Amino acid sequence: MADEAAKPATPAVPYMTRELKSGLDLTDSTVTDEFDERSWDMVVSLGLSRQLTTGKTLVDLADAGMDDIVVCTADLGRPTQVETFGRRFPDRYFNFGIAERNMIGAAAGLAAVGYLPVISNYSFFLALMGVENIRNDICYPGLPVKMVGTHSGIAMGFYGTSHHCCEDIGALRTMAGLNLMAPCDGTALSSALKGLIRHPEPIYFRVGRGREAVVYDTAFDFRIGGSNTLREGRHATVFAIGNLVKAALDAADILADEGIEITVVDMYSIRPIDREAIRKAASEHGVLISAEEHNVTGGFGAAIAEVVAEEGLVAKLHKVGMPDQYAILGPPTHLYAHYGLDGPGVASTVRTALSG
Amino acid sequence: MSSRALKNVTREDLKDKARLIRRETVRLTDICGSGHYGSSFSMAELVAALYYQFMHVRPDDPKWDDRDRFLLGKGHAAIGLYPVLADLGFFPQSWLDSYTRLHSPLGDHPDVKKVPGADFSSGSIGHNLSVSVGMALGLQRKGSPGRVICMMGDGEQTEGQIWEAAISGAHWDLSNLIGIVDINGAGSDGDPQATMATEPLVDKWRAFGWDVIVLEDGHDLEQVQDALNRALNGPGDKPRCVLAYTVAGKGVSFMEGTWQWHLGFLGPKDLERAYAEIEAGDIG
Structure with missing residues (x-):
């Protein structure tokens, strides 16, 4: 750990700009025009x-x-x-x-x-x-x-x-x-x-921190027990929640270039869960991937596994999520890459699922 | 009541150490991209006096049984504690350079499993006084001279668990337990007294059975030393609480007394302004 920590630090990424600030209500901010473009206080940070x-x-x-x-x-x-x-x-x-x-x-x-x-x-x-x-x-x-x-x-x-x-x-x-x-x-x-x-x-x-990538352009009928199928493919189905919905869509793009077509379902209702969507995926190809920013033990993937077992579906489930341990420290995007909670990570699990 | 010798340091030494805390808080925040300036600056004189004058610790043996323990209930101010631990030799200075990067042991909150010298993890407000009660209870039963110091925030005083811990600390006559409340007037949603009033804290802590020491200016080193000496080495069989009135962001003019700089980031020009004010400042 000490050796890892002794590596030179990467410079801070400038993510605050005058353009971003200009769109915010800065009534309560102390960061006036005399401050640097990159400086921000708590009021400014809400813009992210x-x-x-x-x-x-x-x-x-x-x-x-x-x-x-x-x-x-x-x-x-x-x-x-x-x-x-x-x-x-x-x-x-x-x-x-x-x-x-x-x-x-x-x-x-x-x-x-x-x-x-x-x-x-x-x-x-x-x-x-x-x-x-x-x-x-x-x-x-x-x-x-x-x-x-x-x-x-x-x-x-x-x-x-x-x-x-x-x-x-x-x-x-x-x-x-x-x-x-x-x-x-x-x-x-x-x-x-x-x-x-x-x-x-x-x-x-x-919900997330508020800095998530946008998935939806328009409002939709959010139903208890519902789900949204955002993309359809014949080889495998990724059931995703939260940040992993965008990651799964990114994975679909990556895999499409390799001739792999996947279905991406935003399973926004974790409990109760859309059992019909799981039955459908099992009957079509039986290659299921759950994707969540949560411990894979006892989480969203486990909820899908219950449905598969309870209904006797013929399918194999691969879980994308946090391993059963506490995360290391780091900037969020670095951590997502480290734990495979991004497009390349989901794509990698889909490949594994299809090769098995 | 155990008492321990004070280390021989000058007031100028302590001023320099407080400058180190502020300077490194600014530098590490620049590595990281965001940081709790306000909460680190408000406790700088208190932390400097504790570690360089009052506490008995062994950087080459961080788990020494009879050490004095310091628990940072207001864990988001860890950025002000790490430079002190590195300066004392608990871990290499180079660790600071990788603050918050992937795999770093040093994050926004102290982590007992990753940071030598951090006596417990925090980040969930309100837990550490209870942990301190347990440590003090155990050390007292063992006859250890070790004392347990828990630094809380003023916003933290709204947590119910603080008062559960306070009741138990008094009930068991934990004279080796010292609470410090850094009353800097800044929280996530503004001045904690405006969000949810907890004053008069002196009456509350007294009513809960603690000896209370009011530190009117937590940046005046003479007052700080007097208050900490009474808290750590004074007579009596009760736990003691130092109510330290401080200024959020103390040492950088445009941050002083604001909640807005509880969390923030300085661009290059403002960074230089902050460094210059810290070096020129004569706090204490």
Whole structure:
């Protein structure tokens, strides 16, 4: 480890530009014109997280007359971008400070007296720290609380293990009465919230850091138990969630040049899962690949494996995901390449699956 | 109550070490592309005094049983701790140059499995005081002279687990347990007191059974040394809490007192401005 660390550092990549800054609301920023083009503070950095559309979507819904929406966060209103809602509707925005379990219980209380709470927080603090409160305060009473767990998987890169979340699907997939959705970009998240805001049961939406590549140009009918087939091919099917949807599409391009045609399905509904899509892939070619930014043990791929086994399907499943270990540190894109959670990584697994 | 000798350092030495913390925070952030300037700068004098004057550690034997332990509950300020650990010889200076790169042991938060000298991992706010209670309890039972120091943030005071830990620390008379709250007035969503008020903290910690030491200016080294000496070497059989009032971003004028520079990045020209202010500064 010391030898690895002693390697010369690669220079920081400049990702902040005057153009990017010019499109942002910098009212609260301290980075004025006298500062460097590349300098940024917390206000400026929010410009990078464009796929976190929760705040804007909830403002739209509230403007359209949904008076019962209330938003809860735990000192992460800015990073998760629901402060947009707080500015527009300050009397319906509750910031609990860094007190996640208190927030979850209070959201249950708000739901119990007739409000429609939406929690927005980092997934590792919401789903992992708050797992017992989610179970006892929200799921068991069956309260219609909507939870948006952001920055899931290893999107936080060098922030380290405490800020990685490769266990939330495993933990929450066992919660009776909880729906588990994975909108893969900002349009999907917006579609999910608009489509499911009135769903009578609790829902956990697993989303990324907000810097994800765009998959969807237009809104779609986001359904519990649904999926979207984004590309069709005859050799294998990749069932993907989150960041891996774009990776699977990239893999399809890479493989097409080699004469390999794959189907790519955005399996945005993890629980309940679209069993028919799995049956279809098994009957067509039986070569299944699951792709997730989560531990391959007990996660989304395991949910597919259950369907294959329970229904006696003739298929072999190859899982793309985090190995059953804690991630090393590094910048997110470097980590994705390291763990094969990108186009080349998915393509490599597809080749292995077809050669077996 | 165990007490341990103070190391012989001058006030100018400590000022230099605090400068080292600020300078390296700026440099490592430049390697990484983003960094917690504000939280590192606010604790610089406290960390310098702890490691160079008060704490008994052995860089050549980082797991020495009787060492004093330092747990950084506000783990996002690790960027200000690594330069000190490297300077003391816990790991090679070259590790700093690869801060946050793929395979580096040094990430945004301290990791006990990767970083010699880091006494526990953190990053999930609110955990480390509980871990400190366990360490203090064990060391007390063993009769060790080791003390356990847990540096928390002011935003961290909203975590329920802090108060569960506080209750247990007082219940078991953990006189070898020292809490420090770096009250720098900056969190992710702004001033923690505006997000969720926790003041008056002095009354709360007293009510939870701790001896409380109010450090009015956490950048005045004379006050810092006095407060830490009372906390680490003072009489009594209770755990002690230092409420350290500090300034987020202290040492770089355009960062001081702002929440906006809790996390940020400096372009080349601003980087030079920051280095120049840090070198010219005479804090302490």
